[in-house]
Amino acid sequence: MEVLRLQNLQKSFGSVRALKNASLTLREGEVVALLGDNGAGKSTLIKAISGVFPVDRGDIFVRGEKVSIRSTRDAMDLGIETIHQDTSLAPDxxxxxxxxxxxxxxxxxxxxxxxxxxxxxxxxxxxxxxxxxxxxxxxxxxxLVSTLSGGERQSIAISRAMQFAAKVIILDEPTNNLGVEETHGVLRFVKEVRDAGHSVLLITHNIHHVFQVADRIVVMRRGEIVAEQTVADTDLLTVESIITGADMSALLKEARAK
Amino acid sequence: MPVGKRRSSLIRSPQFSSFIILVVLLAVFAVADANFLSPLNISNMMAFLPELGIIALGMTLLLTAGEFDLSVGAVFGLAPVVVMLLVQNGGVDIGVALMAGLVLCIAIGAINGLIVTKIGISSFLVTLSMLLVVRGAALYITQGFPLKSWDQPGFFVTLLAGSFNIGSFRFYTSLWWFIGLSLFAIYILRYAKLGNWISAIGSNRNAAVARGVPADAVKIWLFIATSVLAGLAGMISAFRISAASPVAGTGYELEVIAMVVVGGTALTGGRGTILGTIVGALMLRAIRNGIVLVGVPGLAYNIFVGLIILAMLILHALLQKNAARS
Incomplete structure (x- = not known):
């Protein structure tokens, strides 16, 4: 069942078009990974969904109903929780x-x-x-939260989102700066969150993590969504080449041939 | 939490170490000069204590939310000057004049808060400018001269600066104000929803905002509260000495901030303690009073005050480091 649908979202900052016609659907109980290089528009997209600023054009639907998200409070009330690594908890x-x-x-x-x-x-x-x-x-x-490790903090923030029965949990780079073991802990937790019926939008740089937890992969480049694939139907090299816009597999073949 | 753990965290807490040092200081002064604990001297200290202490309560909440206010000393001076001018030269009823003073303080606090939050200039710069504006206004409207002494007993004078005797001790009603406001501030910071918000804003503003906490509104109201408390303290002082001076409260902003941080509140926000501030206020009062009694030359006061504050801050920093390591 469809939980969140974004239709033709557009957002400009001055002359910079940060989002051009971004559309995306998130279904119940799935983990969708949002990938893209720096400046691809990932954070603009999640900020628009989480109510940091309004979009210029386009519609957002929650469970099929058209909504307007003007503040972080609006987003929370609609069941959309966003978790940034450094901005989700008060350490004191x-x-x-x-x-x-x-x-x-x-x-x-x-x-x-x-x-x-x-x-x-x-x-x-x-x-x-x-x-x-x-x-x-x-x-x-x-x-105190200041006495916790980075992984524990992530888990606390995610469980807080679960507790308020969030339909959509947006995780912004949840594994940045975490050790190997902690990263695995957080990724395992993401799976549990999905199994509990929540939908997760995972933003990350690390493609390896994506293949461990995500059901689908959405790639953004220059403000547009350029690819959308289920994890089963793709592989690391393909995704990497879509992100950078270069055909990595061709490069690799070339290198092997030499 | 097991009892042992709770006890050790209490001992490590900044307000506790400040409290120990306060006790030591009091003991040293008491031994050095028998007059230190005399009824007269204690009465004197208790008369001065609330005036800075009341401002320190507001400053503690503001610092915990991650902002501070350098204009409090100037507001302390301006509020009574305006009230007294209205009464003496304008023939306005004292109640109405106090109301005008209150509105003035609210306006000053609101301007501070609005500029800091809506335009995004650091509170250091905004309130430093406000200090100059407010102090300048006090000097200009009085032409730099203290006002005529004003000594008409009445309801408001008794309410703010009435005095009463307990045995051979003489106390002012301002002490009740300080105690009452302290209890209220403790309640706010530790037990009320608002306190949770204040600490969260100072600790990680973005996190608080992301949870729907109206950070800007909270800060604006804290600026207003601090300004109003500074004006209240100014009125108490003016009523007590039956005079208003445009230079009253000069330098109080730093003394108040010193009280607050010596008590263990973090200058960077997030960690605030009202109990610590009360200890800090008592400590600075006792130091100022005690070093006179033990015979430190007048001009050398500030050397000692500064050194003791530095020592306190070093101690807090070391304790903090220790706690972080364990």
Whole structure:
């Protein structure tokens, strides 16, 4: 079932056309990898979906319904959660407080921003969540995020998105700067997220990771989507050549011939 | 969290180390001069404490959100000058004049906040400029002279600067204001939804915004709160000494920031502690008072104050490093 459909999105910054007619469909329970060189328009595309700025032209459909996304809050309310490696968590706050940031459980809600946090509920929900995602053994809900490793932070951010029943989870370079083992942990987690029924849009530079977790691959170049293939139907070299625009397999043949 | 772990994290917390140093300082001063703990001297310290302490509460919240305000000392001076001018020269009722002063402080804070958040200029530059504007305004409208002394008891004077005796100690109502506002600030920062937002904004603004936290609005309101607290402190001071001066509060901005960071709040945002700020306010007050009593020459005060602040900051940095390593 279709969860998110982008139709002919266009966005310009001054004279730079960052997005030209980008269309993309994301189905339920699939991991789609969004690939492309620097400046290909990947981050413009995800910023448009996550409400950082509006598009100039084009439509966004969530579960078949046309929506307008004007703010990050709009995106979240529609079930679209975006996770950037460095911008998703506040390091000086505890895990529990981070998990509920912006959606804090409070008592006396009529007090608005002055309402007291329901700390017991906060901690309980946080521990339950940590247990559900399988990282309860090691992590304390009261621990500060600054004491966690990069991989643990990614897992926390992803599980937060899962917890709020996000339909679409956008992961922006989730494995950057992570060690080998941590990277595998995060990739395994991405698979679990998919198996739980969420759809994942994975933005990454690392093609190897894509082949480990993605169902489909979408390649962008100069603001356009230039290829869309299922992982089963393609291979690393083909994808690499599409990204760079050069025919790598031909080059390779040439090199072998010499 | 096991008890042992909790205890060690308490001991490592910055406000705790500040507290220990405060106790040591008080002990040293008490031993060096018997008058330090005399009712008169304690009464004196408690009279001054709230005036800077109240501003420090606002500054702590603002610093925790990652911004700071250099215009507080100037607002401390301008607010009472404007109120007193309205009362003395304009024949305005004191209640109305105080209202005007409040509106003025709100406006100054709002301008600071709007420029910082909407135009994106660092709060250092914005509030430094505001310091000059506000101080300049105070000097200009008074032509540089202190106002005539104004000594008419009334509801507002009692409310802000009334005094009462407990035994041989003389306390001002400003102490109640400081205690009440401190409790409120502790509640906000540690237990309220707003506090979660403030810490998150200072810790990682983008993360907070991505979660739908209205970071700009929170910062603007914190600038307003800080300005209003500075004006309130200025009024308390002016009522206490029955006079308003255009140069009152000169240099207070740095003294207040010193109180806050000595208490353990991070200058870079994200980590704030009101308890630490109270300790910091007590510490700077005690230092200023104590080194006079122990006979440090007047002109050498600031050498000691500066050195003690530096020592505190070095200690915090070392503790922080230690905590990060373990």
């Amino acid at each position: 706050l505890s895990i529990a407080r981070n998990l509920f940031l912006g959606r804090e459980p409070v008592s006396f809600g009529w007090l608005g921003v002055f309402a007291p946090l329901d700390l017991a509920k906060l901690r309980k929900a946080a521990s339950e969540l940590l247990k559900r995602v399988g990282i309860s053994k090691k992590l304390d809900a009261d621990a």
